[in-house]
Amino acid sequence: MSATADAVVIGAGVIGCSVALELARGGFQVVVVDKAGGPGQGSTSASSAIVRFNYSTLDGVATAWEAFHCWQNWSEQLGLSGGEPVAGYHRAGMVMLDAPPVPGDRARKLFGRLGIPYEDWDADELTRRVPGIDPGRHWPPKRIESEEFWAEPDGVLGALFTPDAGFVEDPLLATANLATAARNQGVRFAFRRTVTGLLRSGSRASGVVLDGGERLSSRVVVNCAGPWSGALNRAFGIGADFTIGVRPMRQEVHEVAAPAGFGPTGPVIADLDLGVYLRPTLGGGLMVGGTEPECDPFEWVDDPDSSNPRATAASFEAKVTRAARRFPGLRVPGRPSGIAALYDVASDWTPIYDRTELDGFYVAIGTSGNQFKNAPVAGRIMATLITEVERGHDHDADPIVFSCAHTPGRIDLGAFSRRRPINAESSGTVMG
Structure with missing residues (x-):
């Protein structure tokens, strides 16, 4: 060289x-x-x-x-x-469930200025377009071991849908x-x-x-x-x-079998109401990641080379159980699966x-x-x-x-x- x-x-x-x-x-x-x-x-x-x-x-x-x-x-x-x-792009669409950290009015204004197509869904449209979803409102996200997590929802959610969103395979x-x-x-x-x-x-x-x-x-x-x-x-x-x-932060993403009716082509779901995001895989799985809810402590890392790359039972149970609250047909396996990696987080x-x-x-x-x-x-x-x-x-x-x-x-x-x-x-x- x-x-x-x-x-x-x-x-x-x-x-x-x-x-x-x-x-x-x-x-x-x-x-x-x-x-x-x-x-x-x-x-x-x-x-x-x-x-x-x-x-x-x-x-x-x-x-x-x-x-x-x-x-x-x-x-x-x-x-x-x-x-x-060549890596393929899958236009699955994205459902952004209503939640205070992601105000829908702000997104609509920004999308409108740039000509980005979007649709407003109420709870009825959400359940029609996403089979198996429970539109219940649970804000704010809670620890799964708390009684409050299992409380009945206090309303229903709508969503903002962007049809051009998706994922790279x-x-x-x-x-x-x-x-x-x-x-x-x-x-x-x-x-x-x-x-x-x-x-x-x-x-x-x-x-x-x-x-x-x-x-x-x-x-x-x-x-x-x-x-x-x-x-x-x-x-x-x-x-x-x-x-x-900037600071490195450890984060886990898990994969489970998708619930019945949730196809491999979408949509992606951002659920800050419960603190997770969901992304289909082409093999019929569902990736489940977190959206850093306030109830979960951040896992900051001093040495990236020593970070544990394996999924943990605690993270798996928390994220997948939250996903199952949104999709009652989702099965929560007894053993964790997934990976851990690091975000390079800016302030x-x-x-x-x-x-x-x-x-x-x-x-x-x-x-x-x-x-x-x-x-x-x-x-x-x-x-x-x-x-x-x-x-x-x-x-x-x-x-x-x-x-x-x-x-x-x-x-x-x-x-x-x-x-x-x-x-x-x-x-x-x-x-x-």
Whole structure:
């Protein structure tokens, strides 16, 4: 491997591979370094890969809507035509049940501004369109061991349905597709290598040091290290002017057999009323994840490398029992199944796509478990930002506005600044 490049990307997850691809398309010679043995083998591989548009800000919604159009035409987006397997997008639709953290009126206004189709469902329409669902209102979410959890509902719920939402079948394959497209643009990958230091020349980054002492010189370094990103910044002395912090958090996703009538093609269900989300699998299963209800403590992790990757009985019982409250026909198995991985959680659950106080050092971090869907656009955002800043643009004083390629949206990249005010409209959960 050459000891020089225009840009070094740290991390070969879905975000890192997308950033590398778009930088290469812009003329950069790129090297991607990752401690794993291949692309997407960190937290990306555990993603539920849901594509939805419900975010708390206009810029977040615009990013997701633009990304949906990329997933719809994935082969064309990546320029792949060699007959290799390509990750499929399944337009299952998404049912967002009414709940205080995700106000329906706000979503309708944002969807209306961007032309995103949606439908309002009352409880009758909900039960007609989603066989087996119980529309009972249980807010706020409660611990399953409490008597209150088993109380009768105090009303019924409606929902906001977005027909274009859905999921990517295989997040690992999607990331491999990005890596293939990046290689086709000349990107080089250094797997099973660890970045141990940052090179500096005067007041800017000038490359990285790898395990074994090898130096890789570059004029740009991009931190896309996922749950390791915060520790990497601290090790490099980066973050003095950040108003937004990042921290790894362990989260589990479980899989059970879907209840009768719940087909493999959907819909995805976001149920903040009970504190779970549900996503079908093509094999007839149902993925059950959590939406960080206040009754459950967050599981922060100090060392991502020591996090337990196995599902636990406590998390399994809590999440699947809540799902069974919504779908009474859902069977709760006696043994836990599923996986655990780490979110790279930002203070307001909104990512940081930005430069830093050190010239030449950039970050695509704080993805908070909700940015897999946005990866195709995140790569373009970062490539645009890096190109303009390296040309001398003062992004801190005059935030770049990103023009979407597939939709009329224009995204104020100041919304993803490291120095932004904390997003007061955030749900404080994976919903963003």
